[in-house]
Amino acid sequence: MSQTAPGPRLLSPTYAAITIGMCALIGFVAFEAMAVTTVMPTVARDLDGADLYALSFAAPLASGVIGMVAAGLWSDRRGPVAPLIWSMVLFSLGLLICGTAPTMEILVGGRLVQGLGGGALTVGLYVLVGIVFPRSLQPGIFASFAAAWVLPALFGPALAALVADALGWRWVFLGAVILVGAAALLIAPNLRGRRTDTGIATAGAGRLVWATVGAVAVLALELLGSASGVAGLGALGALVVVVLALTRLLPPGSLTGRPGLPAVIATRGLMSAGFFCAEAYIVYVLQEQWGLTPARAGIALSVVGVTWALSSQAQARLGSRVSHVRAMEIGSLLVLAGVLSLALTVWLDGPAILAGATYVLAGAGMGFGYPRTSVAMLDVSTDADRGFNSAALSIADSLGAALALSISGVVFAATQRQDGNPFLAVFVFAVGLGVLGVLTSRRTAQPA
Template sequence: MTETQQDRPERILAPAYAATTIGMFALIAFVAFEAMAVTTVMPGIARELHGEDLYALTFAAPLASGVIGTVAAGLWSDRRGPALPLVLSMVLFSAGLVVCGTAPTMEVLVGGRLLQGLGGGALTVGLYVLVGLAFPPRLQPSVFASFAAAWVLPSLFGPALAAYVAAHVGWRWVFLGAVALVALSALLIAPAVRGRGDHGATQGAPLSRLLWAALAAVAVLAVELLGSARGVTGLGAIPAFLVVVLSLRRLLPPGTLVARPGLPAVIGTRGLLSAAFFCVEAYIVYVLQEDWGLTAGRAGLALTVVGVIWAAASQVQARLGPRVSNTGAMRVGTALVLTGATLLVVSVVLHLPAVVAAASYVVAGAGMGFGYPRTGVAMLDESTDEDRGFNSSALSIADSLGAAFALSVAGVLFDAADRSGADPFATVFVLAAGLGVVGVLVARRTSAAGAQVA
């Protein structure tokens, strides 16, 4: 009996952790379903609303605005715990879904996506802080792996269901139907956040971080809006880029932009992983439809396979535990993302069979599954109760701004290549491969932060 009782805390579904685990799993799963669905139907939405020029912005917008939600939730969590940030994040996310579902134009839809991002950013930080408070370090890799596993069912059924709904009911219900799922997740997660109020932190980060976050979000979106403009207006992207860099210096730990060994390199690796991978993901369904003539449903199968592979790779890294260091996992992850992006460039340029292009994306997904969770583990290894919210916020900021900035640049390059007669999809995927190269180099400098899983 004694041995059984001692073993129970070693499992994330042991009685002490089951309610928290299930609640977080459900919330991630429902949000994942919406993300998979939107990625599948967005090319069709852009065509119907005559907003192809804003296609990349519909993905960059929620990531950029998510930085504001991330910083606000980080400040709040350090002071009062993750409970209220989680609740408000779901309200904002639902409001964004309603705006998107009723949008008459692409511009309004982008506005709804901005609201979604505010909620999504706060949600990420709330969950990370909750993991740090509720689970001992030895269980945290398994918790993060469960987050990836929560994408499996949405990956299996989300793309196909979204394509069916868009074809037979209308794409608007892809957004509006997800509101009910978020409401259900709120009921499921309520027991998990109960009692997770003020956890004793007495000092928080300055509120000026919110201003820098807002400035960064605006600047990231301005890079695409100005960079895609013709003539002198396009030069406005240069100061916007400088504002992004200045904002990041204020929002991330010192040394992040130069990949200082340790925590700064961990944060940088997270940003580069997201930047490279989500450049690929945002355009994979689009390119499979445009270059290979696949339907939304068939193209969405790539998302399905990647969801399963991502979750499987996450489980592998969790089971390996201390046998693979955090740095080792991040190095493998970045290398696989680089390999996938490079193969995708070759597939598009040589117009190889569609299955090769999809398989390239799957390789990148495996890299995310193996390396991405360890960025969270390494960050928590370097955190205390006083700065866990700040560091969680920084990790999510690098994640969101890295992907948002890459997508903004991708949108500019896509338009420029299209106007010049070059292959716009190949251009975007070359950008992803370049970011992958930098990610591989930065991952090598993370060894000072948690070389082993605690």
């Protein structure tokens, strides 16, 4: 009696080495993200740079757009190997600048360099998934990427607080350089033979220009919008420029949520905008409003990270039993529920544990809906446009969050000047983004 041969698995001999290498890289980068979010309130106080707090988060996201576009174009022409290598070099250089920065302005500059590498890294990994793994394994590898955040989420915030207390916050950045180097040693040998010359001649200069313009405009929006008087009006012009840049960098109809791929990309951007806008301030508000230490406040990030990973694994196991559209709808709804509950807790001055617990819902939403945006994008991509679509998805992700953070900085400063609760204002803004995400997720089905 014949038996059906088992299907391919991520840890089968064919895919084990590249799977482990890619997940290790994601894990080390995740540790850096968790650690920096935990210590940034301390950094801002130490460098007297509270007015640049939001910009320190928006900077790497905005500059990452340039890296994404460059890596997407490069990957479509020559494959993802070279972009991956250069992305790790730039990311590490940015960390070195941050770790030795004497002022908050220089630290933000380091975050810009770090973002260039991080953006290219994201696209390079996504393109590599499309080349290396069959479609049946793609939901699993994206879920594994999410799972690679589990260990950093468990010990990252606490370790960052410990390092900052014992050695100083600078070693949070400098120590991450060592981890990225270790990941490079793991993944580099497995990239041999992965070069894929497509011969596609893409005119990328225009897209690179618009990526740069969009990144600069996002950062200018926060700087101008936070200023008082006439200078604040310049933020409106910067916002217009950002919109123009997005129309050049994303597929037509993305900004209006046109059904199909444009709506998928818009949903990814709105989910990230609402979630990361709130995440940047969750540790900050726990310290300022409830007086928690960085280590205790960082527990919220740990729980959210674990929840994200578990939720991602759940959607992967459900597979085709839950459609991509339904998964994105559920994810968007949970993100909205999380930021709304957080806003209500801050408004009513509920217990600190409730503020952290409610935000866990948003992490569950990201875990359930976020990976499906990637799979839905790859489903409608070909060898000729996989790099462009991967870059577009990552641009919406990164620039959406950067724009939200810049606007949140403006909202924070304006509310503070009016003696209001700036944290509540930021979280209400995140709720609005969550509502838009839910509405857009319902338009993600491919048109007949």
